[in-house]
Amino acid sequence: MPTDVEDAVINRGIAKDADNPELTDMDFAAMCASADSVPDLARARRVRGPQKTATKKLVSMRLDPDLVERLKADGPGWQRRANDMLRQAVGL
Known part of the structure; x- marks a missing residue:
């Protein structure tokens, strides 16, 4: 406030x-x-057109709260950054 x-x-x-x-x-x-x-x-209802790139798969996983807060601390885009980190960790 x-x-x-x-x-x-x-x-x-x-x-x-x-x-x-x-x-x-x-x-x-x-x-x-x-x-x-x-x-x-x-x-009027807007309809989303087909995606131009492959869609991502929705998953649910439990993470430690301090990890999530640390990822979010860097601001918007934290899920994309987490995805990038996981890709690197598994060698993709």
Whole structure:
């Protein structure tokens, strides 16, 4: 959570942005579900096309919590990096 000072800076930024004003209680009360305002769009379902490369196989394995936290500590892409490490470990 932001501190009071950070929150004040955020709110000043919101007040200066005329193109993106903060929503009021009246704005929220006037809102309706997207299915009511654009029903055709709400009904549309996107279908994923065929994959261009071989799919990966979903597996479930139990790992020590400290190992998972260490892998995640390097940020997004940790599963790909773990996959690369396993490939190297088994000589692929």
